[in-house]
Amino acid sequence: MRLVDSLLQGNIRALAKAITAVENGLPGAEEILTALFPYTGKAHVIGVTGAPGAGKSSLVDCMIAYYRKLGKTVGVVAVDPTSPFTGGALLGDRIRMQDHFLDDDVFIRSMGSRGSFGGLSQGTKNVIRLLDAFGKDIIIVETVGVGQSEVEIMNVAHTTLVVLTPNAGDTIQVLKAGVMEIADIFVINKSDLDGAHRVKTEVEAFLCLKEKLEEKDEWDIPVIPVVAIKNQGIDSLCTSIAEHKAHLLGTDKWLEEQRLRLSKEVQDMAALKIREHIFNELKNNAQWEQLVDKLYNKSLAPYEAVDYILDNFFNSVYDNRYK
Amino acid sequence: MRLVDSLLQGNIRALAKAITAVENGLPGAEEILTALFPYTGKAHVIGVTGAPGAGKSSLVDCMIAYYRKLGKTVGVVAVDPTSPFTGGALLGDRIRMQDHFLDDDVFIRSMGSRGSFGGLSQGTKNVIRLLDAFGKDIIIVETVGVGQSEVEIMNVAHTTLVVLTPNAGDTIQVLKAGVMEIADIFVINKSDLDGAHRVKTEVEAFLCLKEKLEEKDEWDIPVIPVVAIKNQGIDSLCTSIAEHKAHLLGTDKWLEEQRLRLSKEVQDMAALKIREHIFNELKNNAQWEQLVDKLYNKSLAPYEAVDYILDNFFNSVYDNRYK
Numbered sequence: 001m002r003l004v005d006s007l008l009q010g011n012i013r014a015l016a017k018a019i020t021a022v023e024n025g026l027p028g029a030e031e032i033l034t035a036l037f038p039y040t041g042k043a044h045v046i047g048v049t050g051a052p053g054a055g056k057s058s059l060v061d062c063m064i065a066y067y068r069k070l071g072k073t074v075g076v077v078a079v080d081p082t083s084p085f086t087g088g089a090l091l092g093d094r095i096r097m098q099d100h101f102l103d104d105d106v107f108i109r110s111m112g113s114r115g116s117f118g119g120l121s122q123g124t125k126n127v128i129r130l131l132d133a134f135g136k137d138i139i140i141v142e143t144v145g146v147g148q149s150e151v152e153i154m155n156v157a158h159t160t161l162v163v164l165t166p167n168a169g170d171t172i173q174v175l176k177a178g179v180m181e182i183a184d185i186f187v188i189n190k191s192d193l194d195g196a197h198r199v200k201t202e203v204e205a206f207l208c209l210k211e212k213l214e215e216k217d218e219w220d221i222p223v224i225p226v227v228a229i230k231n232q233g234i235d236s237l238c239t240s241i242a243e244h245k246a247h248l249l250g251t252d253k254w255l256e257e258q259r260l261r262l263s264k265e266v267q268d269m270a271a272l273k274i275r276e277h278i279f280n281e282l283k284n285n286a287q288w289e290q291l292v293d294k295l296y297n298k299s300l301a302p303y304e305a306v307d308y309i310l311d312n313f314f315n316s317v318y319d320n321r322y323k
Numbered sequence: 324m325r326l327v328d329s330l331l332q333g334n335i336r337a338l339a340k341a342i343t344a345v346e347n348g349l350p351g352a353e354e355i356l357t358a359l360f361p362y363t364g365k366a367h368v369i370g371v372t373g374a375p376g377a378g379k380s381s382l383v384d385c386m387i388a389y390y391r392k393l394g395k396t397v398g399v400v401a402v403d404p405t406s407p408f409t410g411g412a413l414l415g416d417r418i419r420m421q422d423h424f425l426d427d428d429v430f431i432r433s434m435g436s437r438g439s440f441g442g443l444s445q446g447t448k449n450v451i452r453l454l455d456a457f458g459k460d461i462i463i464v465e466t467v468g469v470g471q472s473e474v475e476i477m478n479v480a481h482t483t484l485v486v487l488t489p490n491a492g493d494t495i496q497v498l499k500a501g502v503m504e505i506a507d508i509f510v511i512n513k514s515d516l517d518g519a520h521r522v523k524t525e526v527e528a529f530l531c532l533k534e535k536l537e538e539k540d541e542w543d544i545p546v547i548p549v550v551a552i553k554n555q556g557i558d559s560l561c562t563s564i565a566e567h568k569a570h571l572l573g574t575d576k577w578l579e580e581q582r583l584r585l586s587k588e589v590q591d592m593a594a595l596k597i598r599e600h601i602f603n604e605l606k607n608n609a610q611w612e613q614l615v616d617k618l619y620n621k622s623l624a625p626y627e628a629v630d631y632i633l634d635n636f637f638n639s640v641y642d643n644r645y646k
Contacts, residue, residue: 030626037624051375255619262618263611266625267601270632274601275594282590295585296578301360302589303353309593 004035022126036133043132047157048142054163055189058228067138073105075131075139121152159244163187166195191225327358345449359456366455366462370480377486378512381551390461396428398454398462444475482567486510489518514548
């Protein structure tokens, strides 16, 4: 395909076109992804998550600058509805993104917070794959770490940063949403503010407890103070990120995880296709509408209607294997 | 079933048992839901959503007190990981929930923020249905309004309150996550603080714009200032909630929406079952493991592996109808 060839040759417009095709499920999207798949797997995918207002975007900004100085190319996928990258910052934008917009080796893409083709999680994975095939060395995925779907998105990252701040009293609460478990590195942003030490201590206490409860992992999760807005602590953070990558590569975890993720991703994709298939089949289906009437009259219960769908659309398979 | 009968007779322990069964997908869970389904549809389900720290739980606390004074029974389902109801408030709990825990006519249940049987959204729907069949007049669903899955949960509510505060600069940003669209009533909590008027104006400007852009809905979305911690404005809020219910009933929207939701819910449930089926089938499946090896070696692309699943598990249906 010409688009695929152009993309592999480093044509940014081809990349943008491919992303649009993939995001919106345009004809040819699957073929593009299939053709590019052999070229993926080289990028280091870094997830950045945390509560709204934690300064994730400022941090990402600093990280872009750091990696660009090292001569690395960077892709950013922002799925955070509160991120200035996604146009979420209505109330004044403190981000110096303008610098990077003029840099051809930084590609920034925001994902809508809902309704991406194949779901937000799959959409994000697909866009990361395109950036990877395009040849980006570093791909940063920024997401707000409160919702379940956002946590799922973070599964695509090799290294996940969880960003905390001293002034957010709710920080620890927010982390209960399952974010604690996915952190490879904790970042205490705004660490020049009062309370930074307290947050650091809290996180370290949590990590100590976690270590005692779980089987020992070889990776000691670091807690790194930074002040993104002043570009402080970024070297130390990015050194930790590199160490985490080295750790993954050294223990075969990188490859092992990739295998598991691919398996799960394909199963998710298949389930999604089947779901779409059901939805299409039942649209304007007279027999189904009669069943919905029964549901509505409470003469049929939801799980009974589920059986109808399974019996009628998946009878051969379902009867033989499942029941 | 004895459990179902006890529950319908108002036995709280039977309700708690049924919820546990349904939440964890224990044997008999589907039968319980099916048996109780004819008794559902009477409760007014009120959703309460907003950013962490907006004071949702304090507000819910006031609402419980209000409805109890009217002699109504109340159920609360908290799916907010930052809610004190779910045990999320580590840093000092300002909530006077103790009062309600002693009240037999208030039933409070927290949902884990992940891993509920059938997904969080389905789990919440099922628990609401149990509370509804149990005879609760009012069911309040509290969730943090940032993630996509949390927004989906709100689809179960007849009346959705979006809670804003003056001191949250990120409020409007957070709302971009798709929460603006689901509000039936805006609540400005902590409205005794500076900036309350500004937030109210911003929301009203948004609503004015929205009204111009969209087809006109008959319901004028109110913006109601309250101070939950001082129990101020709750009467006015609950009057609006009652007006919204009357509006829904008056325009047949209540029933119409219920029909649509049932149809979609059953389709989701069926898709989920099929997905579980695929996951189970592929576990320890040698042929599948070979395919994953190919994925891993990049000699097979994800969408090609998807076709394998569809061909092998749903060939008869899929070939005939879809391809």
